[in-house]
Amino acid sequence: MISTVATEAExxxxxxxxxxxxxxxxxxxxxLPFVAFLLILAxxxxxxxxxxxxxxxxxxxxxxxxxxxxxxxxxxGVLGQTTFEIARIxxxxxxxxxxxxxxxxxxxxxxxxxxxxxVFIYAVGYMHGDVRVDWFFAAFSLFAGxxxxxxxxxxxxxxxxxxxxxxxxxxxxxxxxWEDMANVNAGNKAFMVNKVADVGLIxxxxxxxxxxxxxxxxxxxxxxxxxxESLSTVAVVGGALLFFGAMGKSAQFPLHIWLPDAMxxxxxxxxxxHAATMVTAGVYLMGRVFPLFEYxxxxxxxxxVWIGAITLFAIGFLALVADDIKKVLAYSTVSQLGYMxxxxxxxxxxxxxxxxxxxAFFKALLFLGAGSVIHAVHSNNxxxxxxxxxxxxxxxxxxxxxxxxxxxxxxxSGFWSxxxxxxxxxxxxxxxxxxxxxxxAFVTAFYMTRAVALTxxxxxxxxxxxxESPAIMTVPLVALAIPSILFGLFxxxxxxxxxxxxxxxxxxxxxxxxxxxxxxxxxxVLAGSGLLAAVLGIVVGWAIWGRDRETQAERxxxxxxxxxxxxxxxxYIDDLADGITAGTMGPVARxxxxxxxxxxxxxxxxVALLTKGLGSFVYGVVDQRxxxxxxxxxxxxxxxxxxxxRRWQTGRIQQYAASVVAGALVLIVLFVFVx
Amino acid sequence: xxxxxxxxxxxxxxxxxxxxxxxxxxxxxxxxxxxxxxxAVNINLIAFESVLRSPEAIGQVFAIFVITVAAAEVGIxxxxxxMIFRNRKSANVDELDLMRx
Numbered sequence: 001m002i003s004t005v006a007t008e009a010e011x012x013x014x015x016x017x018x019x020x021x022x023x024x025x026x027x028x029x030x031x032l033p034f035v036a037f038l039l040i041l042a043x044x045x046x047x048x049x050x051x052x053x054x055x056x057x058x059x060x061x062x063x064x065x066x067x068x069x070x071x072x073x074x075x076x077g078v079l080g081q082t083t084f085e086i087a088r089i090x091x092x093x094x095x096x097x098x099x100x101x102x103x104x105x106x107x108x109x110x111x112x113x114x115x116x117x118x119v120f121i122y123a124v125g126y127m128h129g130d131v132r133v134d135w136f137f138a139a140f141s142l143f144a145g146x147x148x149x150x151x152x153x154x155x156x157x158x159x160x161x162x163x164x165x166x167x168x169x170x171x172x173x174x175x176x177x178w179e180d181m182a183n184v185n186a187g188n189k190a191f192m193v194n195k196v197a198d199v200g201l202i203x204x205x206x207x208x209x210x211x212x213x214x215x216x217x218x219x220x221x222x223x224x225x226x227x228x229e230s231l232s233t234v235a236v237v238g239g240a241l242l243f244f245g246a247m248g249k250s251a252q253f254p255l256h257i258w259l260p261d262a263m264x265x266x267x268x269x270x271x272x273x274h275a276a277t278m279v280t281a282g283v284y285l286m287g288r289v290f291p292l293f294e295y296x297x298x299x300x301x302x303x304x305v306w307i308g309a310i311t312l313f314a315i316g317f318l319a320l321v322a323d324d325i326k327k328v329l330a331y332s333t334v335s336q337l338g339y340m341x342x343x344x345x346x347x348x349x350x351x352x353x354x355x356x357x358x359x360a361f362f363k364a365l366l367f368l369g370a371g372s373v374i375h376a377v378h379s380n381n382x383x384x385x386x387x388x389x390x391x392x393x394x395x396x397x398x399x400x401x402x403x404x405x406x407x408x409x410x411x412x413s414g415f416w417s418x419x420x421x422x423x424x425x426x427x428x429x430x431x432x433x434x435x436x437x438x439x440x441a442f443v444t445a446f447y448m449t450r451a452v453a454l455t456x457x458x459x460x461x462x463x464x465x466x467x468e469s470p471a472i473m474t475v476p477l478v479a480l481a482i483p484s485i486l487f488g489l490f491x492x493x494x495x496x497x498x499x500x501x502x503x504x505x506x507x508x509x510x511x512x513x514x515x516x517x518x519x520x521x522x523x524x525v526l527a528g529s530g531l532l533a534a535v536l537g538i539v540v541g542w543a544i545w546g547r548d549r550e551t552q553a554e555r556x557x558x559x560x561x562x563x564x565x566x567x568x569x570x571x572y573i574d575d576l577a578d579g580i581t582a583g584t585m586g587p588v589a590r591x592x593x594x595x596x597x598x599x600x601x602x603x604x605x606x607v608a609l610l611t612k613g614l615g616s617f618v619y620g621v622v623d624q625r626x627x628x629x630x631x632x633x634x635x636x637x638x639x640x641x642x643x644x645x646r647r648w649q650t651g652r653i654q655q656y657a658a659s660v661v662a663g664a665l666v667l668i669v670l671f672v673f674v675x
Numbered sequence: 676x677x678x679x680x681x682x683x684x685x686x687x688x689x690x691x692x693x694x695x696x697x698x699x700x701x702x703x704x705x706x707x708x709x710x711x712x713x714x715a716v717n718i719n720l721i722a723f724e725s726v727l728r729s730p731e732a733i734g735q736v737f738a739i740f741v742i743t744v745a746a747a748e749v750g751i752x753x754x755x756x757x758m759i760f761r762n763r764k765s766a767n768v769d770e771l772d773l774m775r776x
Contacts, residue, residue, distance in 0.1 A: 651775030653768055657696050
């Protein structure tokens with residue numbers, strides 16, 4: 001029996017330091033964007049900036065809150081959990097809503113709020129004068145709010161609620177320009193690919209929740225840490241299903257196909273989606289249930305590592321042939337998500353999430369930079385760009401910072417996080433994957449150099465006179481460039497910023513403390529190879545595209561015959577997915593259509609005919625002849641009787657009197673002689 | 676005992692009343708016949724009372740009621756007769772069949 005009474009049964013998982021006001025009320029952060037969403041829907045049209053004020057206000061409060069928590073967690077670990085019971089299934093399965101405050105969730109609160117705030121401010125400039133701006137900011141708030149609900153979830157159920165909320169909001173935003181059918185299709189594709197993966201997530205949640213007896217992450221982690229052997233089979237199945245769910249959201253091969261198409265939305269959406277709110281959800285989930293894979297479901301980890309490896313290497317190449325600058329960045333995101341997933345799967349909890357952290361800043365920076373360029377040239381295609389270095393200096397410089405960070409050039413943030421991943425892969429014994437990851441670093445630097453060269457160098461190939469974007473768009477670029485440069489220093493091996501520890505210590509603050517491998521000193525060979533690969537990528541890329549003044553069409557002639565079509569067609573995975581969908585679902589759909597046309601319609605038509613016949617019978621025979629016959633008969637009978645009897649009413653008084661007398665005589669006779 | 680004589684008188688008067696009611700054609704005479712029947716009934720009531728002597732004198736009381744009702748009835752009846760006569764110049768019941776169906 002399910003009870004729907006919400007009791008105020010609060011309980012905090014007390015361990016280590018708990019944190020007073022900021023921790024106990026951290027749920028505010030989960031609610032504010034939703035409040036903004038509703039308010040913008042209600043009043044956005046009448047506001048001066050179409051509700052952007054509300055969206056930015058909500059995230060500004062969130063950013064302050066998250067920064068306070070982030071700093072508190074640096075100096076002394078912060079751990080707390082507040083839940084409210086919503087429903088109870090049976091006696092022990094409880095559905096609760098609430099928020100969890102620990103190293104991992106604080107990092108995500110910080111990321112979503114701060115990056116979200118910067119992107120929101122940028123969006124005010126980018127979306128200026130566009131259609132449906134109020135709806136844009138409403139859906140954007142919903143997007144950020146759902147992500148906060150997801151990362152703040154103390155249990156799998158709330159995580160799924162946030163997860164689906166993120167999917168819904170992304171669907172709204174990808175299909176934002178719904179006047180164009182291609183954008184609508186992109187939204188549908190993203191939604192459906194995610195739905196396929198969501199089946200895995202939901203099944204995994206049910207299996208794990210029922211088998212372990214709780215949906216609560218803290219209790220799940222504790223159960224996993226106790227090495228309960230009876231749970232290991234369940235954990236493998238449930239963990240694999242959760243990973244499948246994460247593959248969808250975090251765009252792992254072969255479920256990455258939705259992400260490049262998701263570029264159909266406005267550029268700030270892409271920035272937020274690729275940096276903080278959507279694609280990180282899968283990696284976050286893996287980090288959240290990390291003890292499950294660490295202690296119980298270790299068998300599937302190699303599979304996860306290899307899926308990540310394929311993703312990081314193969315998909316990166318696709319960025320080499322894309323002409324749409326946003327698609328270059330999209331493939332780059334898929335590739336970087338491969339790094340994160342590989343690292344987490346290999347056991348590098350800190351490595352994967354640190355890369356998520358640094359990547360969020362420089363990828364948001366790159367997308368916003370691309371948006372600034374698109375805003376200036378009114379085209380997504382790099383064949384319409386070129387030479388923008390002179391026209392848009394601020395965009396150019398910040399874009400270069402993002403590129404170097406992404407490529408992994410020391411000392412920018414991407415170098416440190418990528419190095420940590422390489423070290424982890426080596427330490428855990430995945431040497432082959434480590435080599436692939438180094439090769440991936442080369443590819444990354446290669447395609448980013450191409451993007452920079454085609455966009456900012458050479459001659460301008462587009463129309464009109466491009467000019468630098470307004471300050472409301474360039475200031476966010478600078479605001480993101482600074483953390484892209486500096487935040488790598490949070491986790492330098494063998495060194496820490498005095499007094500505040502390093503990133504792996506902050507992230508280790510969990511109910512089950514995370515004690516993964518953190519290198520004591522820089523491995524110069526590994527770091528050197530990674531850096532070398534990146535530099536090589538830049539040099540080769542520059543050699544090919546740096547002096548380029550040709551158009552895209554002429555450039556295409558020099559490409560390698562077999563490889564080029566393969567890449568242009570995205571390894572045919574999209575076609576394969578279409579084929580699989582059409583091949584498996586098509587016959588099923590046709591069969592169901594046939595069943596619908598002939599069986600169900602037949603039954604319905606039969607029932608309708610039967611009903612019609614019955615109706616005719618009831619009307620014609622029962623009603624018209626039976627009921628009406630009785631009534632007409634009664635009428636006719638009364639009429640006949642009346643006609644017969646009225647002859648007695650002659651109007652002659654003496655006849656009546658005679659009748660009375662006769663009646664009296666009869667009575668007298670009766671009384672006297674009979675009775 | 677004088678009861679029988681009174682009863683015979685009353686029966687005779689009642690029978691005369693019925694006879695008049697049934698055979699007379701003039702409405703006024705029919706009404707007189709009805710009065711005759713009522714008078715016969717009154718004689719019966721008084722006669723029985725004088726024999727039975729009930730403490731509340733029910734017979735006399737009823738007789739007075741009957742006289743009252745008879746007076747009212749004749750009053751209304753004669754008024755109707757008067758109106759009919761004025762309209763039709765006749766008081767013959769054979770010519771009156773307005774209450775026929």
